[in-house]
Amino acid sequence: MNREHPALPRLGGRRPSYRERVAEALRAALIAGELRPGEIHSAPGLAARFGVSATPVREALLDLAKEGLVDTVPNKGFRVTAVSERQLDEYTHIRSLIETPTTASLASTADPEDLQALRPVAEEIVTAAVAGDLIAYIEADLRFHLGLLRLAGNQHLVEVVRDLRRRSRLFGLTALAEQGRLKASAEEHLEILDALLARDEDAVRAVMTRHLGHVRGLWAAP
Template structure:
């Protein structure tokens, strides 16, 4: 567990350290952890650790056990499958629509975001990368003029981020993720609706499959046919 540097936004720093430890497996699902021990490792008082844990408990990442400590909650494969099922149902047709109406302004904006993703990948800056990744998808979704659609998909992405599910440096690199966006960009630039929709479907479905495999290994249970079918059923 890394130490906290400085006291600015202490609770946020602690939450980020704990979330990172959960994502990397340093804090493992099901095991009981002591608040005081974590505070000692980070060289801070217990109060900010408790407050950070309360926030993570609200998001479903941990469960606090009174007078005992806390446990990391096992990620639910079904929940992940359902979120990506929804993303496929919404983002694939939205990408088809974007290809139909993509003009120079949208294409330039998408190229900028993809270039920024590549630069962040080179610097191995995951936070910056994901900011531009998210913006790329928002531009595609927003091209149809439906703000509710963009907000809804943003909420679905937040759901996955909140539970600490990520493929970065586990089953693919930031550069790999950037590369998956290139066929989407190419198809949009050529106004090829079918290719754009398929490229987005492939990207989102691949992310879902990788996450399901990771969570399956983490929980030591196989990926169920029902979860796999949810992803396949959302494909055109």
């Protein structure tokens, strides 16, 4: 599997600061399970791993500590926090309540050009899945789903889902990638777009339900 880290991710809507880009890359590594619960990491160690300087990594880790994703450990660094199975079930339930009906409603309201603009992102997810590049997969997946939700015109809803995703963990990604099964999950993003462009709200709802079900299967304790 490709273990080289990709270029730091882009954030939608504006040019992010370097600190924000580092924080997004670290969040992706947490969600993908590359940084495991209970592990303690130092800013210099993560800086070397990501090929960046230590200062923005330290600042980004402080941001992640405020979000509850890591805890500070005096004189050692930062410990990755754990997420319980009950929490994962609750995150999935809330996401399904928000994302499934919101995305399905776009079948009748979204501009086809706006939907087509997300196709390269969906294809990027598939490319990352085939390459086994988990951090790139998580980053592109985030841009895709938040991009869809933005089309509904409710920024507060977007931020709620962003926060839920930040708190999740996808420990099963590594196994799926090694088994060659991650591509099938990635291709569901293209299915969602095709159903939306076909104005088939029932199909969108069905694919979203299946897709989020697969996601919960990955949100599991190590």
